[in-house]
Amino acid sequence: MATALTAIGWWLGSGTHPVWWITWLAPVPVLWLASRVRTRWAVASAFLAMAIGSGNLWSYMHGHIGLPFGVVVFAMLWPGVIFALCVLLHKRLLRRGRVVAAALAVPVTWVALAFFNSLISPHGTFFDIAYTQMDALAVIQLAAITGIWGIGALMLFVATAVALLSASQANARTRRALAGSALLLLVIVLGFGIWRLAAPSTSQARVGLIALDQTGKPVAIDSPEGQARQDRYLAALGRAVDQGAQIAVLPEGIFAAGASIPAFAEFAQQHSMTVDVGVNLQEDHGVERNTAMVFQPGAVSPAMHHKHHLIPGFESRFTPGNTFQMLTGAPRIGLAICKDMDFQDFSKAYGQRNAQLLLVPAWDFVEDGWLHSRMAIMRGVEGGFAVARAARSGRLTLSDDRGRVVAEASSEQDDAERVANLPLRETQTLYARWGNWFAWLDVVALLALLGMAVAPTFHRSR
8 A cells, every 4th residue: 555655646746747745755664664573574565655656747758758778667666776775774674773874864865876877877867856846936045056856856755754753663652753853954944035036026027939830840941831830920029029029939949051141130130139049050071060059249259059968860860069159238138959958067057157048949849838837947046037938849948046937838739839027137046156065965874874774783792
């Protein structure tokens, strides 16, 4: 029953459309069980529960994206492996009477392994447990200090403290201390979040988001199809101008073009608008790049950002970029493209450059529109900047540096256009300055806990 309850909780509380509050409860049944059964059964229960719960990824990864069977199975089993290792260390420390260390073992092990996975994975932080909390605004403010790692640690510490409330290995005083510590941490985090959300904006920008031709591939700008698509976007830009937009973001990879697109350059000059267009850039010597081409009033040539983080297999023909591009003038605007926002180097880089706003052309896979847009929004909370993101086959979102979505539209099934005022602030975050300090602290803590788990015990004789 414990295995089934955790599996159901993880199924509902993770994946592409998580129910945020269920995620907090999902680990509790198996962690409750762990103090009552032998180690092998506790570990098996942990693995099965998370592996079965991760079955919610099958339709997305295999059906929508078409990933190979082995890759999908690995993605479904990996959470089970992590949780099983968490429970193994937790159980070992419980048996040794180290109840406080056992309470820390689950969050510390989970975060340390998730952090190492993000360092080596071509998909960065995709599906991290912290993204399940994007609708809990007060909770995600913690990312401005610890990055996503503090959120996952908090969730799993609370779940472990709840599970230990009736554990026979802990005396009443220890159980009360753990419950009190978890409650105190929750109050502090929520208080900080509420305080941070109350901060007023210092300025605003009126931004338009446009996504047309959802199923179309990039087309040559000088082809008849390319000219027709260009005309549609120019007409939509005209509607955005009529609504007062000063900045417009178009999706990733809508055209294949050379060093500039004269029609968009002319439009930007005539209407004093900054226009960000996703382009498959054709350079000399056959070099091809996935590029954000930004046309600004008064600029002779467009500013360009070349996508850093390319999707394995899908984008193997592209040469990745390695620089971070800031536009001139005010507000201070940085550039990124779609999958770049799955990686925390963009939080730190643009946070350290004091960016107020990031423009992000994107292209989603329909089913992951909500999740992928929220991952980009989390980068804004970590780095202290607003995000304007326009995705084909996904979501168009305007979010402030606190992670509030101030405007949203869906392009998952049809064309979408949205214009709204986006609040901006002068924000500097601890995470932008110190990076993954909390994750490395978890790594050190994990080593200490492993030492406690394997160190010989000595019994004093009378």
